[in-house]
Amino acid sequence: MFAPPTVVALLLGLAATPGTAAAATPAPQPYVANPKPAHTVLGPGDSRTAVRVKFAEGAPVRLRDGRLTGPADAPAVRAALAAGTVSRLFPQSEQELADLTAAARRRSGRVQADLDQYYRVALRPGTDPAAVLDALNALPVVEIAYPEPLPAPPPGAAAARPARPGTTAATPNFADRQRYALPGDGIDAAFARTVPGGTGRHVRVHDIEYGWHVNHEDLTKLTAPGAMVPQGRPSSSFESHGTAVMGELIANDNAFGVTGLVPDATPQLTNVGTTTGHNVAGAITTAARALRPGDVMLLEQQMNTCGGGYGPVEWEPATYDAIVAATSAGIAVVQAAGNGNQNLDAPCNGNPFPRGKPDSGAIIVGAGGAGAGQKCSPPRQKLGFSTYGRRIDVQAWGECVVTTGSGDLQGGADTVKYTARFSGTSSASPIVTGAAAALSSIARERGRTLRPTEIRDILRGTGQAQVGTGGQIGPLPDLRAAIARLQAILAAEGR
Structure with a gap:
């Protein structure tokens, strides 16, 4: 017999090991199993050709020579899985996953999910996925089975406008148009750069994304050895999107183009798309193994939630558990809220989001107006497309962002393009990532x-309040106020 989750929590719970953080570590949280649906109803964002299954915590299930062993070798399980081919969901080895979650548990005291209990089942043509899922969810050894999420477009993009004709003229300096970096309607990264460490030189910022133009003239650090941390064999797309994100974060501090919010941070990149499929959860564990406590991971992804529109990717159980491992390991995770105008407080999302599970520790970002200075929406008001709810921590500009990529501000080859119209929770999330990286x-x-929750609490507690109605997206970070709060904390600790 395998131990139920509550017993596993008691067996695995360890006291947090002392770290460099002086503040008290939060009390450990027990592992909470995913609630099973009574009946599978496939939505528009669900695959019809593959499903995912997580076996119960404590069940000694392993994949050996293409066959599941232990309780998963029971006749009822074999019958339910007979309609497809089983593979491990996470790309790391059993030992690598065990090392990641053990380190996360030691640092945080939080009981971790056994990530090696997740599997992918590629269904044979003609198989009814709902029937397979219902059969799996009827088995006590299965914690939850659910449809594989289909890849969603990135949570925002540069406006669809024709690029200007190419030119051989030198690129102008667009930095004065990056008002999101200034005080007032922006986050005041300009002030942070005057504070030792405020340019991000002590942290890595890691973007989980579809693709990038790594040879862009203003993103030279993306070609450095180690910048790419690949998940499997990458399959890239939406390269202008990733280029715009990295321009906001780490564009070179030079006399042309744009300047990143934390230009001295070390950038890293991990692909969500591979030649064998789309795997956000696997990208998170791949990135987490390359990062250190205090580094910042950005999830530039969204997915269909229970309301049928786009919301945060931690809605998916495997992705949620991977995020918990990363934040428990001391990595700040910033997550786009999504562009679906979804209410995360709706009953079907669970209370709290997602599925009634404990706080993942991630910072979830909504999209707000940029302000009259940009001839855009009123500042700090929720934009109509932004997902909202109590789980949204902070907001940033979801429109009118000047950065690398696309070509509406300057056209030509992909290596010299710039935009003034990057948008969505995609443009908002890198702004918050920059604030988190500067503070760290x-x-x-x-x-x-x-700790990740300390960064979140400081940004949330010192930001400029949301304006207007339409659902909670939180305050806009104010780095001047956040740094003052941090300095007070450090002074109280004698630093």
Whole structure:
């Protein structure tokens, strides 16, 4: 017999090991199993050709020579899985996953999901996925089985406008148009850069994304050895999207183009698309193994939630558990809320989002107006497409963002394109990532590694309040106020 989740929580719970953070570590949270649906109803974002299954915590299930062993070798399980081919969901080895979750548990004291209990089942043509899922969910050894999420478009893009004709003229300096970096309607990254560590030099910022133009003239650090941390064999798409995201974050501080919010941070990239499929959860564990406590991971993804529109990717159980492992390991995870205008407080999303599970520790970002200075929507008001709810922590500009890529501001080859119209929770999330990275780097300058929840609490508690109605997307970070709060904390600790 395998131990139920509550017993596993007691067996695996360990006291948090002392780290560089001086503040008290939150009390450990038990593992909470995913609730099973009474009956499978496939939605528009669900695959009809593949499903995912997580076996119960404590069940000694392993894949050996293409066959599941242990309780999963029972006749009822074999019958339910007979309609497809089983493979492990996460790309890491059993030992690598065990090492990742053990380190996360030691650092945080939080009981981790056994990520090696997740499997993918590629269904044979003509198979009814709902019937397979219902059969799996009827088995006690299965914690949850669900449709594989279909790849969703990125949560925003540059406006669909024709690129200007190419030119051989030198690229102008567009930095004065990056008002999201300034005080007032922006986050005041300009002030953060005057504070030791505030340019991000002590942290890595890691983008999980579809693709990038890594040879862009203003993103030279993307070609450095180690910048690409691949998941499997990458399959790239939406390269202009990733280029715009990285321009907001780490574009070179030079006399042309744009300047990143944290230009001295070390960038890293991991692909969600591979030659064998789309795997956000696997990208997170791939990235987490390359990062250190205090680094920042950005999830530039969205997915269909229970309301049928786009919301945060932690809605998917495997992705949620991977995020928990990353934040428990000390990595700040920033997640786009999605562009579906979904209410995360709706009953079908669980209370709280997602599925009534404990807080993942991630920072979830909504999209707000950029302000009259950009001839855009009123500042800090929820934009109509932004997903909202109590789980949304902070907001940033979801429109009118000047950055690399696309070509409506400057056209030509992909290596010299710039845009003034990057948008969505896609443009908002890198702004918050930049704020988190600046804050973390300043703390490291003073010998302190902030926990992910500390970064979130400071940004949320010192930001400029949301304006208007339409659902909660939280305040806009204010780095000047956030740094003052951080400095007070450090001074109280004698740093």
